[in-house]
Amino acid sequence: MVFNAPTQHPSLTEDELRELYRLLVTVRHLDTSAIAWQRQGLIPGYAPEFGQEAAQVGSGYAVDPTLDFVFPTYREMGVARAMGVDMVEYMSTHKATWHGGLYNPAETHLAPIQAVVAGSVLHAVGWAHGQTLSGLPLEQRGVALTYFGDGASSQGDVHEAMNFAAVMKAPVVFFSQNNGWAISVPTESQVAGGSVAARAAGYGMESVRIDGNDVEAVVRATRQAIDHARAGHGPVVIEAMTYRRGPHSTSDDPGRYRTLEDERSDGGEDPVTRLRTRLLDAGIIDEAFIAESLEAAKAEEESIRNGVVALEPRPGNEMFDFVFQEPTQALKAQAAAWREESEHV
Amino acid sequence: MSEHTTASDLDAAQDNTVETDTQQQSRENVFPSETAKTTTMSMQAALNLALSETLEDNPKTVIFGEDVGKLGGVFRITDGLQTKFGADRVFDTPLAESGILGMSVGLAMAGFHPIPEVQFDGFAYPAINQIVCQIGRMNYRSRGTMPMPITLRVPSFGGIRAPEHHGESLEALFAHVPGLKVVSPSSPHEAYHLLKHSATRPDPVIFMEPKSRYWQKGEVDLKNAGSVEGSKVVRPGKHLTLVAWGAMVARCLQVAELAAEDGIEIEVLDLRWLKPIDAGGLAASVAKTRRAVVVHEAPRTSGLGAEVAALISEQCFGTLKAPVERITGFDVPYPSGDLEDEYIPNIDRILFGIQRVLEYRRG
Numbered sequence: 001m002v003f004n005a006p007t008q009h010p011s012l013t014e015d016e017l018r019e020l021y022r023l024l025v026t027v028r029h030l031d032t033s034a035i036a037w038q039r040q041g042l043i044p045g046y047a048p049e050f051g052q053e054a055a056q057v058g059s060g061y062a063v064d065p066t067l068d069f070v071f072p073t074y075r076e077m078g079v080a081r082a083m084g085v086d087m088v089e090y091m092s093t094h095k096a097t098w099h100g101g102l103y104n105p106a107e108t109h110l111a112p113i114q115a116v117v118a119g120s121v122l123h124a125v126g127w128a129h130g131q132t133l134s135g136l137p138l139e140q141r142g143v144a145l146t147y148f149g150d151g152a153s154s155q156g157d158v159h160e161a162m163n164f165a166a167v168m169k170a171p172v173v174f175f176s177q178n179n180g181w182a183i184s185v186p187t188e189s190q191v192a193g194g195s196v197a198a199r200a201a202g203y204g205m206e207s208v209r210i211d212g213n214d215v216e217a218v219v220r221a222t223r224q225a226i227d228h229a230r231a232g233h234g235p236v237v238i239e240a241m242t243y244r245r246g247p248h249s250t251s252d253d254p255g256r257y258r259t260l261e262d263e264r265s266d267g268g269e270d271p272v273t274r275l276r277t278r279l280l281d282a283g284i285i286d287e288a289f290i291a292e293s294l295e296a297a298k299a300e301e302e303s304i305r306n307g308v309v310a311l312e313p314r315p316g317n318e319m320f321d322f323v324f325q326e327p328t329q330a331l332k333a334q335a336a337a338w339r340e341e342s343e344h345v
Numbered sequence: 346m347s348e349h350t351t352a353s354d355l356d357a358a359q360d361n362t363v364e365t366d367t368q369q370q371s372r373e374n375v376f377p378s379e380t381a382k383t384t385t386m387s388m389q390a391a392l393n394l395a396l397s398e399t400l401e402d403n404p405k406t407v408i409f410g411e412d413v414g415k416l417g418g419v420f421r422i423t424d425g426l427q428t429k430f431g432a433d434r435v436f437d438t439p440l441a442e443s444g445i446l447g448m449s450v451g452l453a454m455a456g457f458h459p460i461p462e463v464q465f466d467g468f469a470y471p472a473i474n475q476i477v478c479q480i481g482r483m484n485y486r487s488r489g490t491m492p493m494p495i496t497l498r499v500p501s502f503g504g505i506r507a508p509e510h511h512g513e514s515l516e517a518l519f520a521h522v523p524g525l526k527v528v529s530p531s532s533p534h535e536a537y538h539l540l541k542h543s544a545t546r547p548d549p550v551i552f553m554e555p556k557s558r559y560w561q562k563g564e565v566d567l568k569n570a571g572s573v574e575g576s577k578v579v580r581p582g583k584h585l586t587l588v589a590w591g592a593m594v595a596r597c598l599q600v601a602e603l604a605a606e607d608g609i610e611i612e613v614l615d616l617r618w619l620k621p622i623d624a625g626g627l628a629a630s631v632a633k634t635r636r637a638v639v640v641h642e643a644p645r646t647s648g649l650g651a652e653v654a655a656l657i658s659e660q661c662f663g664t665l666k667a668p669v670e671r672i673t674g675f676d677v678p679y680p681s682g683d684l685e686d687e688y689i690p691n692i693d694r695i696l697f698g699i700q701r702v703l704e705y706r707r708g
């Protein structure tokens with residue numbers, strides 16, 4: 001496959017590349033650990049991103065979390081980590097502690113974890129249009145970055161969102177991770193025409209298809225798209241070509257729809273090894289740095305794991321507390337009856 | 346019958362009213378003098394005025410939907426608002442309901458108070474995913490950090506002989522969804538105050554406008570809302586409580602008028618809020634009359650009448666003289682114009698229901 005990675009945005013500094021390497025290793029380690037946590041019964045389920053680290057870390061890294069706002073799906077752990085979201089609070093969704101995560105989406109600028117595929121793509125457009133309506137100077141306006149898969153791109157909401165955003169010139173970056181699969185359905189049976197990016201042309205907006213396994217290409221393309229949107233030139237579609245290695249979720253059995261051999265040959269080069277090789281060859285990192293990065297990742301995972309172990313179920317009254325800002329009498333009565341009749345008090 | 350015919354029929358209806366072209370002018374009509382407390386206007390004008398004042402009061406309010414800008418909406422509820430407040434505050438969107446409601450979520454996240462419109466009730470269906478999965482849950486999902494102060498205006502119910510999907514009764518669907526509130530005004534006064542109230546709340550409200558009442562005039566007390574919460578006794582009586590909302594309130598008042606000729610004093614309770622339902626108001630009325638009939642246009646099975654009946658029997662079982670009766674639409678798709686009168690509870694059907702309850706004897 002040939003990718004047309006954009007080249008306009010400046011290359012990354014050596015410091016940035018080292019930071020990206022650390023992030024990739026951290027996310028890889030946390031992701032594979034989370035699968036193990038599920039097998040050990042610590043969490044009931046998890047949606048791994050094994051193979052998508054460069055697409056996630058690279059795009060999340062390009063975001064300015066003080067200005068921009070990110071709308072994830074259920075698989076954006078790497079984005080969340082790159083944005084600096086508290087990982088224990090993030091993992092609380094996977095521990096079934098709270099839908100959407102315990103982190104504060106208003107503060108972190110990462111919308112709650114979204115289980116409905118394409119559910120939040122339109123929210124990004126609304127949020128972005130709000131930036132236009134804010135009347136702030138262009139450089140102070142945020143850009144909405146919305147994630148969705150190749151499967152999700154079949155949803156009508158994605159098409160409505162692209163059309164709305166293009167008509168309104170809303171500052172949105174549609175970041176599609178084409179990981180080859182929507183559970184068991186391959187892209188060729190999912191995306192007519194084979195390309196999500198190609199659809200942008202129909203909406204009269206910019207698009208780019210990039211090598212989603214090349215973290216540097218992802219950072220540069222995302223920065224360029226964000227700059228474009230922030231400058232008031234309208235939305236952009238990025239289709240990051242990547243590959244979901246392993247299962248779709250911890251309850252998936254990929255052996256039913258592809259072989260390990262397919263996975264090896266279609267998956268291409270591993271995004272983490274790829275950056276390691278490049279940076280080693282360029283003399284930007286050395287073996288000591290590599291070892292140290294892995295140690296740091298392990299320590300971080302250990303502390304997150306402890307945090308997840310310590311996560312207690314939320315007090316039952318919270319089930320009632322967050323339905324409304326102004327709860328109804330009926331709901332208050334249900335909460336009171338629950339308190340009286342349950343042993344949880 | 347096309348949407349065009351619908352709109353022009355409504356135009357014809359509008360001609361009978363004295364509402365003038367622009368919001369500016371109609372506001373002058375609305376305020377004949379500073380001292381006047383009440384004024385007569387149509388529900389359309391009342392809603393329009395409520396929106397105008399809401400836009401004025403809260404700069405974060407935005408109105409959008411299909412044809413709400415230049416045209417002022419097919420029912421003219423947003424008439425003149427774009428001229429007055431600009432195309433940033435009142436704007437037309439592409440024709441996509443899921444898009445309109447999904448966009449509302451993002452705008453609410455960005456600190457705005459969206460007042461989206463879906464053009465007709467039947468076109469809320471394409472947006473159900475966003476309404477149920479997103480709007481109703483975002484406050485919960487975000488642990489209260491992302492309130493959804495969205496007021497979705499839905500021209501609702503039948504009675505205007507519209508084509509398919511232009512007359513539906515979706516209240517039970519919406520009321521069943523956690524995280525949503527649902528209200529329906531029955532008169533211009535209620536329309537004005539309930540809309541202004543809804544549009545300033547931090548939670549999502551589905552605002553169901555009875556489109557067959559848009560051009561009916563009534564007294565509006567602009568200064569004194571009265572209570573904007575719970576139900577309202579719109580006619581007191583002692584023999585039986587008729588519970589209704591939206592367009593059915595006017596019909597029930599007619600029925601009560603007729604029954605009074607036979608010496609039967611019927612209390613008409615305008616439920617107003619379909620979520621939360623005013624259980625206390627229901628109990629108070631039925632405790633007095635000891636008999637109740639619920640009237641709604643929506644299909645009978647799993648309709649809101651079942652909820653009302655259950656609330657009444659929970660609270661008034663001992664005092665009830667007869668089971669709660671439901672006079673409703675039927676379990677059929679909302680029929681087209683010619684059959685509408687057979688479907689929507691009419692005066693006779695309501696009177697028969699009242700008779701059955703009054704004559705009920707324990708078996």
Ligand SMILES: Cc1ncc(C[n+]2csc(CCOP(=O)(O)OP(=O)(O)O)c2C)c(N)n1
Nearest residue numbers: 075115116117149150151152179181182183
């Ligand atoms: C609206 C909706 N339909 C079905 C599902 C069940 N489901 C979860 S993930 C998925 C596949 C999504 O594929 P894609 O969008 O390519 O994202 P990926 O999981 O590959 O990252 C399906 C069908 C869902 N979550 N939401």
